[in-house]
Amino acid sequence: MTKRIEVRLSLGKNPALATAGLAALGLLAIVGIRSTAARAQSAPPQTAVGPFPKFEIVSIKSCKPGTPGEREGRISAPGRLNIGCGMLADTDNTGMIQVAYNRYAGGQLNSYRVIPIEGGPDWIHSESFEINAESDGHPSVLMMEGPMMQTILEDRFKLQIHRETRQGLVYELALGTGSPKLKPLQDGSCIPVVIGRPLPLLPGGKHICRNMVNLDFPRAVEMEGGTLSSFTGLLGMALDRPVIDKTGITGNFEIHLVFSPNDSAAPRPVAADLGIVQAIQEQLGLRLVPAKGPVDALVIDHIERPSEN
Numbered sequence: 001m002t003k004r005i006e007v008r009l010s011l012g013k014n015p016a017l018a019t020a021g022l023a024a025l026g027l028l029a030i031v032g033i034r035s036t037a038a039r040a041q042s043a044p045p046q047t048a049v050g051p052f053p054k055f056e057i058v059s060i061k062s063c064k065p066g067t068p069g070e071r072e073g074r075i076s077a078p079g080r081l082n083i084g085c086g087m088l089a090d091t092d093n094t095g096m097i098q099v100a101y102n103r104y105a106g107g108q109l110n111s112y113r114v115i116p117i118e119g120g121p122d123w124i125h126s127e128s129f130e131i132n133a134e135s136d137g138h139p140s141v142l143m144m145e146g147p148m149m150q151t152i153l154e155d156r157f158k159l160q161i162h163r164e165t166r167q168g169l170v171y172e173l174a175l176g177t178g179s180p181k182l183k184p185l186q187d188g189s190c191i192p193v194v195i196g197r198p199l200p201l202l203p204g205g206k207h208i209c210r211n212m213v214n215l216d217f218p219r220a221v222e223m224e225g226g227t228l229s230s231f232t233g234l235l236g237m238a239l240d241r242p243v244i245d246k247t248g249i250t251g252n253f254e255i256h257l258v259f260s261p262n263d264s265a266a267p268r269p270v271a272a273d274l275g276i277v278q279a280i281q282e283q284l285g286l287r288l289v290p291a292k293g294p295v296d297a298l299v300i301d302h303i304e305r306p307s308e309n
Contacts, residue, residue: 052147055081055133060156060306063128078138081145085128088157088303089117093237096131097124100149101161101298115163120300129306160302168295171239172246173232173280174287181285185209185225185252192225192252209252213237219276223255231255235288238276244293247286257283 063085076082089095093102093116102115117124131152139148153159185192190209191202202208209225213234221234227250232243259279280288 052143052151053135053137053139054151055135055144055148057134058152058156059130059132059309060152061130061308062305063130076141076144078140079135079144081131081133081141081148083129083131085130087126087128088124088153089120090125093117095124096129096149097153097159097161097298097300099145100147100153101163115296115298117298117300120303123305124300124303127305156306158302158304159300161298161300164297164299165294166297167292169241170291170293170295171235171241171243172289172291172293173228173235173243174246174289175248176281176285176287178285180247180249181283182249183254185254189254190225192227193230218258218260220259221255221257223253225252225254227252235276242293242295243288244291246289255284 083096087095088097090098095117098115098117133144133148133152135144135148188206191206192209209223211223211226211230211234212220214220214222215238219238221231221238223231223234227245228247229245231253232245235243257276257279259274259276274282277288280286
């Protein structure tokens with residue numbers, strides 16, 4: 001099974017780049033650590049700060065035990081949200097709650113950071129739900145999987161949730177001993193997403209820079225174009241803790257980092273056999289340093305199983 005997370009404008013599980021067949025944000029995203037996929041929008045990005053549109057029709061059904069948690073054959077499009085047998089929270093941080101509250105806030109792309117979920121009953125990590133929803137307008141996939149999904153979770157699942165920030169274990173991306181080995185993004189090749197700013201309108205023939213995390217062997221973090229802050233968000237999806245940019249380097253870059261599943265993986269003749277720490281040093285001229293820093297968590301105060309329709 002291919003495990004890749006493609007971070008574009010939405011999160012969702014899809015076999016195209018995520019299972020043996022993905023893409024996942026499909027990222028932040030995304031979207032296969034079991035398989036996750038994020039698709040580019042076919043409509044202009046939604047940048048309004050609010051009030052947000054709502055779904056006119058929402059159908060929720062429980063999936064039978066053992067039903068694969070992939071979104072195989074299901075493709076969301078502007079105005080139509082289709083989630084096939086997705087969990088509310090999972091160990092890959094690609095559950096519906098994690099996606100809805102992590103990726104999008106206040107009409108803006110929030111970050112690629114993985115934020116764990118705490119609290120709540122055990123069934124949110126084991127039971128899956130199929131959700132199909134329609135809106136009269138054409139809100140983007142990102143809008144539907146973000147603030148509009150929050151409305152579904154709060155109305156139908158009675159979700160009450162809050163965010164906490166504490167000191168915890170992180171990695172810092174720092175300068176190495178030599179010069180950084182970074183390839184600047186070529187002007188016009190793609191439109192980078194700037195974290196914390198409204199999604200840009202796309203000129204004709206242009207596309208948002210595509211970013212992906214591949215968790216199969218060889219593992220890889222690929223950024224078609226973005227800042228090192230965005231890159232650290234992608235790194236956090238491949239590691240066991242958040243990564244904070246401490247390089248002080250500005251600008252947009254193309255990065256293709258390839259590494260082994262762990263730092264002790266044997267032979268070293270090619271980049272694919274390197275652990276991520278060595279890979280960052282040798283391929284990018286940077287360092288990954290264990291440290292303590294701010295760590296966010298989503299804490300569930302209350303949630304109920306939904307009534308089906």
